[in-house]
């Protein structure tokens with residue numbers, strides 16, 4: 001049963017926010033200059049740790065993981081799972097939404113599945129997601145309202161008083177469900193290509209990723225996604 005593991009494993013609140021070890025960007029240094037300086041420092045550091053990494057990246061990529069996450073600046077995929085360039089193929093949008101009409105995300109998924117042959121697809125939401133919060137309210141944000149309407153459709157049965165964390169998890173479950181029903185995944189599974197789709201959620205409060213226990217590895221498993229959603233609705237009520 002999918003339930004709010006966030007609440008079950010309520011983490012300790014961080015006493016101080018995690019900040020970059022390098023000086024913050026200021027008006028004095030200029031953003032462009034500062035970022036280029038940081039890039040040089042990063043490249044120098046990485047090549048010390050992995051001398052051949054850029055040589056390998058220049059040859060091409062063979063990532064085994066597709067990550068679909070939120071565009072939120074506090075959830076940088078490679079950093080929170082400590083991966084190197086070349087390890088993860090990434091798609092990010094507001095509130096990690098997967099829908100059948102979004103050619104951008106579908107193109108990423110198609111390339112990842114059919115060309116790169118990724119073996120794991122991770123849909124990772126995060127608690128405190130601004131996109132999910134916005135979708136739960138009635139305030140207008142302009143053009144983005146169209147995108148948020150995709151989340152509102154998930155929200156149809158939840159009361160405002162329900163935990164936003166549950167909505168975050170339900171949104172992840174829904175994205176996994178949609179993803180697994182695309183012809184891309186269906187065809188890949190039909191051809192025997194091993195791919196597992198996972199549902200995760202990240203917490204700002206402790207930097208930990210929580211596995212929502214959503215693992216879909218075949219068309220037969222998609223029914224389980226419906227069960228997750230059904231169980232979640234029961235949990236909500």
Ligand SMILES: [Zn+2]
Pocket residue numbers: 070071072094095096126128129130131132
């Ligand atoms: Zn978000």
